[in-house]
Amino acid sequence: MLINVAETVVADALRGMAAAHPALSVDVENRVVVRRDAPVAGKVALVSGGGSGHEPLHGGFVGPGMLSAACPGEVFTSPVPDQMVRAAAAVDSGSGVLFIVKNYTGDVLNFDMAAELAEDEGIQVAKVLVNDDVAVTDSLFTAGRRGTGATLFVEKLAGAAADAGMPLERVESIGRQVNAASRSFGVALTAVSTPAKGSPTFDLPEGELELGIGIHGEPGRERRAMMTSREIADFAVGAVLDDLKPRGPVIALVNGMGGTPLLELYGFNAEVQRVLEERGVSVARTLVGNYVTSLDMAGCSVTLCEVDEDLLALWDAPVATPALRWGR
Amino acid sequence: MLINVAETVVADALRGMAAAHPALSVDVENRVVVRRDAPVAGKVALVSGGGSGHEPLHGGFVGPGMLSAACPGEVFTSPVPDQMVRAAAAVDSGSGVLFIVKNYTGDVLNFDMAAELAEDEGIQVAKVLVNDDVAVTDSLFTAGRRGTGATLFVEKLAGAAADAGMPLERVESIGRQVNAASRSFGVALTAVSTPAKGSPTFDLPEGELELGIGIHGEPGRERRAMMTSREIADFAVGAVLDDLKPRGPVIALVNGMGGTPLLELYGFNAEVQRVLEERGVSVARTLVGNYVTSLDMAGCSVTLCEVDEDLLALWDAPVATPALRWGR
Amino acid sequence: MAEQEPGTGLDAAFFTRWLTACAAAVEREAAHLTDLDAAIGDADHGSNLQRGFRAVADALGKDEPATPGAVLTLAGRQLISTVGGASGPLYGTLLRRTGKALGDAPAVGRAELAEALGQGVAAVAQLGGAKAGDKTMLDALEPAVTGLGQSYADAARAAADAAEATTPLQARKGRASYLGERSIGHQDPGATSAALLIGVLAETAEAGR
Amino acid sequence: MAEQEPGTGLDAAFFTRWLTACAAAVEREAAHLTDLDAAIGDADHGSNLQRGFRAVADALGKDEPATPGAVLTLAGRQLISTVGGASGPLYGTLLRRTGKALGDAPAVGRAELAEALGQGVAAVAQLGGAKAGDKTMLDALEPAVTGLGQSYADAARAAADAAEATTPLQARKGRASYLGERSIGHQDPGATSAALLIGVLAETAEAGR
Numbered sequence A, B: 001m002l003i004n005v006a007e008t009v010v011a012d013a014l015r016g017m018a019a020a021h022p023a024l025s026v027d028v029e030n031r032v033v034v035r036r037d038a039p040v041a042g043k044v045a046l047v048s049g050g051g052s053g054h055e056p057l058h059g060g061f062v063g064p065g066m067l068s069a070a071c072p073g074e075v076f077t078s079p080v081p082d083q084m085v086r087a088a089a090a091v092d093s094g095s096g097v098l099f100i101v102k103n104y105t106g107d108v109l110n111f112d113m114a115a116e117l118a119e120d121e122g123i124q125v126a127k128v129l130v131n132d133d134v135a136v137t138d139s140l141f142t143a144g145r146r147g148t149g150a151t152l153f154v155e156k157l158a159g160a161a162a163d164a165g166m167p168l169e170r171v172e173s174i175g176r177q178v179n180a181a182s183r184s185f186g187v188a189l190t191a192v193s194t195p196a197k198g199s200p201t202f203d204l205p206e207g208e209l210e211l212g213i214g215i216h217g218e219p220g221r222e223r224r225a226m227m228t229s230r231e232i233a234d235f236a237v238g239a240v241l242d243d244l245k246p247r248g249p250v251i252a253l254v255n256g257m258g259g260t261p262l263l264e265l266y267g268f269n270a271e272v273q274r275v276l277e278e279r280g281v282s283v284a285r286t287l288v289g290n291y292v293t294s295l296d297m298a299g300c301s302v303t304l305c306e307v308d309e310d311l312l313a314l315w316d317a318p319v320a321t322p323a324l325r326w327g328r
Numbered sequence C, D: 001m002a003e004q005e006p007g008t009g010l011d012a013a014f015f016t017r018w019l020t021a022c023a024a025a026v027e028r029e030a031a032h033l034t035d036l037d038a039a040i041g042d043a044d045h046g047s048n049l050q051r052g053f054r055a056v057a058d059a060l061g062k063d064e065p066a067t068p069g070a071v072l073t074l075a076g077r078q079l080i081s082t083v084g085g086a087s088g089p090l091y092g093t094l095l096r097r098t099g100k101a102l103g104d105a106p107a108v109g110r111a112e113l114a115e116a117l118g119q120g121v122a123a124v125a126q127l128g129g130a131k132a133g134d135k136t137m138l139d140a141l142e143p144a145v146t147g148l149g150q151s152y153a154d155a156a157r158a159a160a161d162a163a164e165a166t167t168p169l170q171a172r173k174g175r176a177s178y179l180g181e182r183s184i185g186h187q188d189p190g191a192t193s194a195a196l197l198i199g200v201l202a203e204t205a206e207a208g209r
């Protein structure tokens, strides 16, 4: 691993991020990444965060048109409430703060505590929970669906809504709408190695893959003999569509888990598009790349977000962050 | 690997690229990626290309402000002259075409043949050779320095010059100037697996690394016991500075080889910046990410390009490609 | 059977000794806890608690809170502010609520501690929405409270047995629940760390006699 | 010593048989060539030649060029248009220049072929700037030309020996030169493929008697 010691990985990365992105203000000690021009008067602020190791999520999505601030936790570990409260205080213009929370026990508990504390400080807080991963059965017998790729859609579309001057409850309801319209499914071709553990978190032999993985190096729902890109697309897109049952067009995120070359990811996208065409789903926009990652894990995930014209306009609205950037 | 079969990897990727980027026109059969609005009247066109497996290089750099067209070869294999001639014909507005060629025997020979053929067709062609890798001794006893990270700088800055309406010889001389002002050094923490071979191209045990690697999975100049991020930065930046001896400010590219997580890359950037500061080098801009990759190889490279105000203005000029995008 | 012990013998220094010993035990067991978490979670439980208990030991080394309640609430706050993940708020809440329940008594007895810990454990159940049998830290904490009504040793034994008994269970809370049936056959990391902390409590009490 | 053979016995059909047999030999040896290239290059020499010679065999299956020269120039053009890398232009130039040197003779003898191949090899040397001893395909091609002056078998033997003799050399051209001294101890993939093609030439001549 390209690190000094496991203990300083997050702090080192934040120092490097600060040096690379002058438009961000990075508080390395307190682990808060804030857009330098925050608070923006009259604008609802968006704060997200989660364990590190998913870069560019979330810090790479801080900037005009998307997040106001991000709180990186330790690798694969939810940040602590102190970070979120500090971030909320730094970005609140008085128009309120939306917490975007991926559905993991740790993230939910810590953001809940932070919301209470921030409200004690007079900050108006709303929350959107992201839970898009169809590999997890959403039942009383699980912690509920994980938040994965849809986080990017919620952050982008709610961010555009905030940029358009919409009030907190409207931004919140758009966030919820986007989450409700999104589903994901992920596949791992290798296990992940965390700095703390130093070796793969589980044993995945060459020639096998895990179906239905999350973004924390946990094993998936099922192990199988290696499948082709075509077969994986059939399986993953099929799982997403069977659950989402979209009637309108979708935005597709064909996401790399970190260790899969872009060359392969583009090839996989060709198969994803094929399945969508076969299933009669029209694709309004496609994003291919490593956006919601799991350190060095090889693999990919597919997220589809069903959109109407309003959501599509929010997607096309300008964004200027380290990792997502378009429009003027 | 996330592929169907090795034989179709490049064609599959091109289909996926076409689906993801409507601003590009992708000729999958003939393997040419062209910006859709080409030829642009009165503008010098830039064509580059090389083996696939280095994505986003080169196809991801096609668009306003950078390349007019890219020619992807097989994985790690120079494209053939037919592709380059076809690309040149598609983008030439009559103002001439600049070939940007990384210094590998294959690339040089194929682009040379293409230049002859294109000139036979009445297209004015100039060439810039990129050879920035200080790990290779530039002597009669080698094929000369390899072209690696500086390719991004040459493509961006010459692209901005062409966008500014400069004539072919001026764009060419800026390209040469940028190459002359740039040096790179790369390190591998794992070997690379090509689709054709299906397994790592060389054997690199856990706990060791290769210093002075290129971007084609070849072993480096020297193998050592694993070093820390700090030590690697000392070594790599040191090697670059000892050769470049910059007196002015630099643009730094802290580049991932594909398999190294962005989290680690940002941490490495912090160390790179530290060395530069210790050595009294002022850093005008920094770019961190996977830009000139080697499939799934873990590792990184550092490229520094010494800039004056004119070159810096060309760097800051707008660019709108899949992988590099800023300005309006 | 309850052992002989000083009626209200547990003062602030005792709780500081306990939590400092917990920090040492967590250092020792961190890799094991992380390995357990790698199997059915995300391979961070050991380093999470390591970070948290280092902060606890640090804080208790600086401040010297005067009462058991103050020691526990300070420690709980440290865990919440430094651990993150699921275990940070849960263990943090456990210690804070237990501390709150002890009020500002300068020293407490085993029975009072058992009662207070019961309230802490109830708060954990409420916060995380888990119940015994869901394969979480609660599986070890609830029997620990009952055991503590008898003796420290009973508490330690009950927690250790309960932690082991999580192995055949299918997880219904936390990350391990994502695995469905594949969570069966692995011991829960949080139940294991809970048993560790209770075991250290018994050792601290034993050493203090 | 020169063997007995028909003076001008090598017609277009012979060259088509040779190159088609080369395509089969490359299929057989592709993995080996790629492995050699993995050690000191970029692990593609086998698949490069596979792609190229498949195109050659295809083209010769469709067109039936009337003369040896036309067969060779067609094949050379196919290699240039399909292989890429260093070996594409080099082998492509080898065949095209050899073909050009044969002119439009309907059939040629061994001596004429040796003479023409010499011109092809010289063109490769000029294009790539390498000379014998640089650990490239030239190391096998130059002795092959000399050997062909004697016999097909001599050519094949000389090329095979020369390919093996690249092992102890340090590369001065192509990718292997990046490795400096680490290129020592590995047989050059291009020299190996050159010996393969010359070996197949001898077999084709042998079979045609």
Ligand SMILES: Nc1ncnc2c1ncn2[C@@H]1O[C@H](COP(=O)(O)OP(=O)(O)O)[C@@H](O)[C@H]1O
Residues within 6 Å of the ligand: A076, A077, A078, A105, A106, C037, C041, C042, C044, C045, C046, C048, C049, C084, C085, C086, C087, C088, C090, C124, C128, C129, C130, C135, C136, C137, C138, C173, C174, C175, C188, C189, C190, C191
């Ligand atoms: N809802 C819950 N209630 C009680 N304990 C839980 C709950 N969810 C998880 N846990 C406990 O937390 C442990 C995992 O802690 P840790 O690995 O530090 O956090 P994370 O799961 O966020 O990585 C699990 O082994 C389990 O015992």
Ligand SMILES: Nc1ncnc2c1ncn2[C@@H]1O[C@H](COP(=O)(O)OP(=O)(O)O)[C@@H](O)[C@H]1O
Residues within 6 Å of the ligand: B076, B077, B078, B105, B106, D037, D041, D042, D044, D045, D048, D049, D084, D085, D086, D087, D088, D090, D124, D128, D129, D130, D135, D136, D137, D138, D173, D174, D175, D188, D189, D190, D191
């Ligand atoms: N300048 C040169 N002159 C002659 N032969 C060369 C030269 N450079 C490389 N070669 C030959 O080409 C072979 C490699 O071919 P190949 O792997 O197909 O191309 P690449 O090196 O572009 O990947 C080498 O083993 C060597 O024999």
Ligand SMILES: [Mg+2]
Residues within 6 Å of the ligand: A051, A076, A077, A078, A106, C042, C044, C085, C086
């Ligand atoms: Mg965690």
Ligand SMILES: [Mg+2]
Residues within 6 Å of the ligand: B051, B076, B077, B078, B106, D042, D044, D085, D086
């Ligand atoms: Mg090659």
Ligand SMILES: [Mg+2]
Residues within 6 Å of the ligand: C037, C041, C042, C043, C044, C045, C085
């Ligand atoms: Mg965990």
Ligand SMILES: [Mg+2]
Residues within 6 Å of the ligand: D037, D041, D042, D043, D044, D045, D085
């Ligand atoms: Mg090669």
